Amino acid sequence: MTSLRRPVDGTRVIPASRTSALSAARTMRADPLAHLGAVLAECGEIGRFALGPQRIVVVNSPGLAREVLVERHREFGKGRYQLRALRPLLGDGLLTSEGGLHDAERRAIAPLFHNRRIRRWAELVVDRTSAWTATIGDQMHEQDVLRAMYALSMLIIGEVLLSEQISHAELLGQAVTTAFEWEMYALTRPVPLPLWVPTSRSRRTKKALTLIRRHITEVADARREKPRAEWPDDVLSDLLMIQRDIGPLSDKLVHDELLTLFGASQETLADTLAWALYLVATHPDVMARMRREIAAVLDDRPVAFEDLAALPFSLHVIRETLRIYPPAAVVLRSATVDATLGGALIRRGTIVMVCPYFLHRNPELFPEPEQFDPDRFTSHTLGGHDTYAYLPFGAGPRACIGASLTHMMAQLVLVTIVRSVELRYAGEKPPRPELVINLRPQGGLPMQLQRR
Ligand code: HEM
Numbered sequence: 506m507t508s509l510r511r512p513v514d515g516t517r518v519i520p521a522s523r524t525s526a527l528s529a530a531r532t533m534r535a536d537p538l539a540h541l542g543a544v545l546a547e548c549g550e551i552g553r554f555a556l557g558p559q560r561i562v563v564v565n566s567p568g569l570a571r572e573v574l575v576e577r578h579r580e581f582g583k584g585r586y587q588l589r590a591l592r593p594l595l596g597d598g599l600l601t602s603e604g605g606l607h608d609a610e611r612r613a614i615a616p617l618f619h620n621r622r623i624r625r626w627a628e629l630v631v632d633r634t635s636a637w638t639a640t641i642g643d644q645m646h647e648q649d650v651l652r653a654m655y656a657l658s659m660l661i662i663g664e665v666l667l668s669e670q671i672s673h674a675e676l677l678g679q680a681v682t683t684a685f686e687w688e689m690y691a692l693t694r695p696v697p698l699p700l701w702v703p704t705s706r707s708r709r710t711k712k713a714l715t716l717i718r719r720h721i722t723e724v725a726d727a728r729r730e731k732p733r734a735e736w737p738d739d740v741l742s743d744l745l746m747i748q749r750d751i752g753p754l755s756d757k758l759v760h761d762e763l764l765t766l767f768g769a770s771q772e773t774l775a776d777t778l779a780w781a782l783y784l785v786a787t788h789p790d791v792m793a794r795m796r797r798e799i800a801a802v803l804d805d806r807p808v809a810f811e812d813l814a815a816l817p818f819s820l821h822v823i824r825e826t827l828r829i830y831p832p833a834a835v836v837l838r839s840a841t842v843d844a845t846l847g848g849a850l851i852r853r854g855t856i857v858m859v860c861p862y863f864l865h866r867n868p869e870l871f872p873e874p875e876q877f878d879p880d881r882f883t884s885h886t887l888g889g890h891d892t893y894a895y896l897p898f899g900a901g902p903r904a905c906i907g908a909s910l911t912h913m914m915a916q917l918v919l920v921t922i923v924r925s926v927e928l929r930y931a932g933e934k935p936p937r938p939e940l941v942i943n944l945r946p947q948g949g950l951p952m953q954l955q956r957r
Contacts, residue, residue, distance in 0.1 A: 557695020
């Protein structure tokens with residue numbers, strides 16, 4: 506470990522963006538993706554700029570992504586900058602813990618989301634989706650599909666985690682959005698005011714955090730009081746069993762994990778589904794191929810976990826959606842020591858941004874990157890690309906633990922909707938991707954829907 510603390514001499518110099526710190530502060534606040542894209546267009550695969558006192562390096566190549574996330578993961582940690590934004594909501598859960606605590610949490614929690622464990626939730630996903638499609642009438646009518654997918658994923662994730670249809674889901678959804686907005690504020694301002702400074706933003710955020718925590722605590726406490734034989738098969742029961750049998754997980758840590766899992770999954774799933782429905786609706790050939798595949802495999806029966814392997818095209822649609830609109834569009838790290846990256850010196854405390862959004866749009870890695878083409882994923886896992894060219898779930902020891910669950914849930918939902926609902930995008934222009942922690946369609950996703 507001592508070698509990591511030793512300052513290292515870099516031989517290369519990272520190109521600096523000519524944008525002034527003042528203008529960077531303005532554009533990072535208004536449109537962070539546009540700003541990062543402009544820095545990369547100006548500087549190439551690695552560039553730097555300043556956000557107030559903060560030095561930021563943006564990287565955009567598979568090799569540099571691998572260096573940051575995998576090979577030198579000890580030199581590039583989550584860092585104060587990111588943690589000050591995420592910890593108020595997520596505490597010390599898996600996403601925000603570091604060092605030994607993170608290793609222990611990961612060992613305990615990642616197995617809950619292995620392939621063989623997630624199938625227990627497949628039927629629930631299909632049931633809740635079918636209940637939504639049953640509400641679609643025989644006449645074409647307009648709905649905000651982003652909002653509908655938020656509600657559906659709140660229902661599904663609520664049951665996967667807590668076996669309960671989250672009461673006052675709408676209110677909780679708003680509270681999560683408020684918490685994300687604060688995180689985004691804290692990540693894009695040169696010197697954000699901490700939550701204890703009583704601004705209206707802080708008050709609004711604290712109220713939202715209290716609402717979310719109170720709900721989680723009530724459900725967990727009620728479960729603890731029940732005999733174990735009556736515990737349902739969900740993540741809360743798994744965590745309480747880990748707490749009792751393996752320990753030591755404090756009550757607070759159990760709640761932090763639930764909040765982390767909720768925060769990491771609910772909106773990412775909803776955004777993925779909304780983007781996938783938009784892309785399928787605007788590509789009738791893809792919709793027709795999906796329907797042919799579904800009809801051949803399922804006939805009239807509902808889709809089940811066992812069918813998924815026989816429906817590869819729908820999985821390719823999901824994977825291609827995650828290429829074009831990766832919900833985690835930017836993955837952040839911070840140099841924990843003076844380090845090198847691509848042969849250049851990176852000073853301790855510098856923020857490093859790996860951007861799946863731009864990697865996935867690099868024409869050298871993905872020809873005609875703006876084109877929605879699920880067949881990119883047909884022949885081999887990545888269509889023959891470098892593994893680190895496609896990073897919707899990150900990479901290395903902090904890669905997403907929910908990737909298989911996401912693929913399963915998204916495939917089941919998409920198959921269920923596409924086979925039974927006619928979908929037409931009703932916006933005047935293509936939706937604009939907006940980064941509010943996750944990448945979502947700005948202002949919602951208007952669609953004309955009709956039962957088939
Ligand atoms: C489309 C859906 C999803 C996307 C795009 C996504 C993306 C990501 C990414 C990029 C990371 C790495 C973050 C980093 O390196 O800083 C991550 C971590 C994580 N994700 Fe996901 N995720 C998704 C769904 C889920 C689901 C369903 C769960 C719940 C089971 C989940 C739980 C987590 C957790 C706990 C971590 C932290 C892992 C660690 O630091 O050890 N995610 N996710």
